[in-house]
Amino acid sequence: xxxxxxxxxLSIGSELLLGDLTxxxxxxxxxxxxxxxxxxxxxxxxxxxxxxxxxALRWLAERSELVVVGGGLGPTSDDxxxxxxxxxxxxxxxxxxxxxxxxxARFAAMSRPMAPRNRRQAFAPEGxxxxxxxxxxxxxxxxxxxxxxxxxxxxxxxxPWELHRFWDAFVDPQLDELGVVGTTVTRVVHIGGRGESDxxxxxxxxxxxxxxxxxxxxxxxxxxxxxxxxxxxxxADAMRRSQPAVDAVVAALGPAVxxxxxxxxxxxxxxxxxxxxxxxxxxxxxxxxxxxxxxxRVPGASEVLVGGLVAYRTEAxxxxxxxxxxxxxxxxxxSAATSEALARAARERSGADWGxxxxxxxxxxxxxxxxxxxxxxxxxxxxxxxxxxERVLPGDRPAIVLRxxxxxxxxxxxxxxxxxx
Amino acid sequence: xxxxxxxxxLSIGSELLLGDLTxxxxxxxxxxxxxxxxxxxxxxxxxxxxxxxxxALRWLAERSELVVVGGGLGPTSDDxxxxxxxxxxxxxxxxxxxxxxxxxARFAAMSRPMAPRNRRQAFAPEGxxxxxxxxxxxxxxxxxxxxxxxxxxxxxxxxPWELHRFWDAFVDPQLDELGVVGTTVTRVVHIGGRGESDxxxxxxxxxxxxxxxxxxxxxxxxxxxxxxxxxxxxxADAMRRSQPAVDAVVAALGPAVxxxxxxxxxxxxxxxxxxxxxxxxxxxxxxxxxxxxxxxRVPGASEVLVGGLVAYRTEAxxxxxxxxxxxxxxxxxxSAATSEALARAARERSGADWGxxxxxxxxxxxxxxxxxxxxxxxxxxxxxxxxxxERVLPGDRPAIVLRxxxxxxxxxxxxxxxxxx
Numbered sequence: 001x002x003x004x005x006x007x008x009x010l011s012i013g014s015e016l017l018l019g020d021l022t023x024x025x026x027x028x029x030x031x032x033x034x035x036x037x038x039x040x041x042x043x044x045x046x047x048x049x050x051x052x053x054x055x056a057l058r059w060l061a062e063r064s065e066l067v068v069v070g071g072g073l074g075p076t077s078d079d080x081x082x083x084x085x086x087x088x089x090x091x092x093x094x095x096x097x098x099x100x101x102x103x104x105a106r107f108a109a110m111s112r113p114m115a116p117r118n119r120r121q122a123f124a125p126e127g128x129x130x131x132x133x134x135x136x137x138x139x140x141x142x143x144x145x146x147x148x149x150x151x152x153x154x155x156x157x158x159x160p161w162e163l164h165r166f167w168d169a170f171v172d173p174q175l176d177e178l179g180v181v182g183t184t185v186t187r188v189v190h191i192g193g194r195g196e197s198d199x200x201x202x203x204x205x206x207x208x209x210x211x212x213x214x215x216x217x218x219x220x221x222x223x224x225x226x227x228x229x230x231x232x233x234x235x236a237d238a239m240r241r242s243q244p245a246v247d248a249v250v251a252a253l254g255p256a257v258x259x260x261x262x263x264x265x266x267x268x269x270x271x272x273x274x275x276x277x278x279x280x281x282x283x284x285x286x287x288x289x290x291x292x293x294x295x296x297r298v299p300g301a302s303e304v305l306v307g308g309l310v311a312y313r314t315e316a317x318x319x320x321x322x323x324x325x326x327x328x329x330x331x332x333x334x335s336a337a338t339s340e341a342l343a344r345a346a347r348e349r350s351g352a353d354w355g356x357x358x359x360x361x362x363x364x365x366x367x368x369x370x371x372x373x374x375x376x377x378x379x380x381x382x383x384x385x386x387x388x389x390e391r392v393l394p395g396d397r398p399a400i401v402l403r404x405x406x407x408x409x410x411x412x413x414x415x416x417x418x419x420x421x
Numbered sequence: 422x423x424x425x426x427x428x429x430x431l432s433i434g435s436e437l438l439l440g441d442l443t444x445x446x447x448x449x450x451x452x453x454x455x456x457x458x459x460x461x462x463x464x465x466x467x468x469x470x471x472x473x474x475x476x477a478l479r480w481l482a483e484r485s486e487l488v489v490v491g492g493g494l495g496p497t498s499d500d501x502x503x504x505x506x507x508x509x510x511x512x513x514x515x516x517x518x519x520x521x522x523x524x525x526a527r528f529a530a531m532s533r534p535m536a537p538r539n540r541r542q543a544f545a546p547e548g549x550x551x552x553x554x555x556x557x558x559x560x561x562x563x564x565x566x567x568x569x570x571x572x573x574x575x576x577x578x579x580x581p582w583e584l585h586r587f588w589d590a591f592v593d594p595q596l597d598e599l600g601v602v603g604t605t606v607t608r609v610v611h612i613g614g615r616g617e618s619d620x621x622x623x624x625x626x627x628x629x630x631x632x633x634x635x636x637x638x639x640x641x642x643x644x645x646x647x648x649x650x651x652x653x654x655x656x657a658d659a660m661r662r663s664q665p666a667v668d669a670v671v672a673a674l675g676p677a678v679x680x681x682x683x684x685x686x687x688x689x690x691x692x693x694x695x696x697x698x699x700x701x702x703x704x705x706x707x708x709x710x711x712x713x714x715x716x717x718r719v720p721g722a723s724e725v726l727v728g729g730l731v732a733y734r735t736e737a738x739x740x741x742x743x744x745x746x747x748x749x750x751x752x753x754x755x756s757a758a759t760s761e762a763l764a765r766a767a768r769e770r771s772g773a774d775w776g777x778x779x780x781x782x783x784x785x786x787x788x789x790x791x792x793x794x795x796x797x798x799x800x801x802x803x804x805x806x807x808x809x810x811e812r813v814l815p816g817d818r819p820a821i822v823l824r825x826x827x828x829x830x831x832x833x834x835x836x837x838x839x840x841x842x
Contacts, residue, residue: 017451017463018452019452020452021448030438031439042466043466047462195536216439216469217497218442282710288717288718296709307732307733309730312717312723315771320729320730349741350740391532
């Protein structure tokens, strides 16, 4: 047996379709299945309605060998996953005394009596394999006939922490039993300062020569992720098979590579500064402290981030950052000169090695006749020089703030990596 | 015509099925469709594969009158939404010269040439109505025949801010044209500083008396949202029907109400300060500038946020914030005294009316033997007095930073609202 190769996630719950809740379970389940080498080909979310659940289940079963169902196992009248799976199988629900005892015990552990309606949760479709609750909802699994053969349907509660615990205790052992072997890894190369189509032009020919590796691109607010997936008999094997593609992409894109795998731009900047024993401070206008805050999110940031001056209103450029008011008046609050002065002030007043300075027009209104998106970012170097860059950035207010911060951080990253520009 | 009553969201992108990205677009689209009284009955996500997209589209079309497709409109070889919709219709892709010109203009606005591959984005299925790009991807709409009649298929880029802009410019007008009438509104009362079950105990009896209103709770990292939904023939009617519930909840929870609807804590603080003609500055250690950045995200923040001092490392508390080094050494970098000194320094040096000061241990390591989560937040008042609060906050590093910032902002909000504490 080689086990299921294709799987689906079926999420049950009207709150998902109403837009009140985002389906993070589908993401989590997909990641776990991918790590076992099982490709998830559909995420489907449906309302709390027996007919709609049955219809969805049958459609998915024709297209997969495994369907993971999340949600609809609670005690209330709109928890219909048990009923729907029994209907799809054409069987009755059967009462499990051992499950009722386990539910009563769960309530007792919380010093609460079991409400009568929780008895619903001790029922499962005839023929199901059941698993006692980790919260108050048991889980179960059945085989649903499809035209290509039996499809394993595993029903788990929708509460994320309960679902996660059942995965280890109930789902992973079933995957073993079904004969799943092998693992897929996805390596991520983070790219800053180059467009997706530009990157694709470089990367696609490289990966065309590596048939074991699947290529995908993911555009982020700033930068692009090049995603390289490979499968192997285990994680080490899959890592080995993906490595030539990672090496080729990194070599071809050189200084545009802002990080690998979990190391995003901020982590990379903190790591590069720490490796050199150097520190940075920020002088921020349009970004309002968010550049410092982004670095501060990285564990260990206190080794490399001294602090910052948030000079948001014009008067703060003098009162907090100590910049000559005449300079700001002469060149404008949003200007190359003011960005440079902020970078220099941050560096010199804090004693940091590097200083970042930014000004811009985040919108919604224009400033001094400059259009929304106007952005200047400056970097004061350890040798006392300072460079300034400018661009009109696209997007709305939060996107402009994010992109301006990323542009400044990416400039520092390039200089720390030895890219002289 | 009464317009479509049932809709589906089809999200395209292998990254969703790989577990790399959570489908927040489906949530956002569902919320917008609900507000127009259109019920979303399916969310379906599929990989970048023409056959799988066509299969999914046909299945959804048999079950809805409107299908909103998100993603797969980029310039790379795995952007296949155009091809798949053309295949489902049995038509060719047609080149649109006006779209190419619009794409070239978008690149020109960013001072970049259009890469040859972006020309792909100027193609749309024969017969489609197109809409020029807000990023670089145009959107389009077609009618797909189904057994119950034509189904409107609207294809939008997957980048959230682009999708949101197309909604107003391209999708909402189509809903009008299709005869959609009626609206459901969900009013949100934001609550700070009280637990969900505590709030439910107050709110549930109030809403039980109002059968037109549906109640839901949503716990956030800091605070709880009370969500009150009502339907009407139009938005004004739905607002009128929901208003008694909103008024009752606000009256019952009083100073714990941190905002209404789109006015979250940050917006409320900016609005309250603007109404009084007062300003604030921050002195931040553990939050690393994120309190200033959160206020800076609110349009109009430049009227009320002067700026801030990010004193992240201990030496910055003296070099950047001008605090007496002896005071920090005596009381500790994380202490009530240092938080108060930061609040006072921010207020006095910037000339703001109010000063916020925070110190804390965000983790992962302890500081001076203080446990992770230790937090002090101070508020310097216009009259020269200063109050300091402390608590050990739960959660991991990002949760502690968020909660500490929210605690400080909520303190300012309460004082601006006349809650003397």
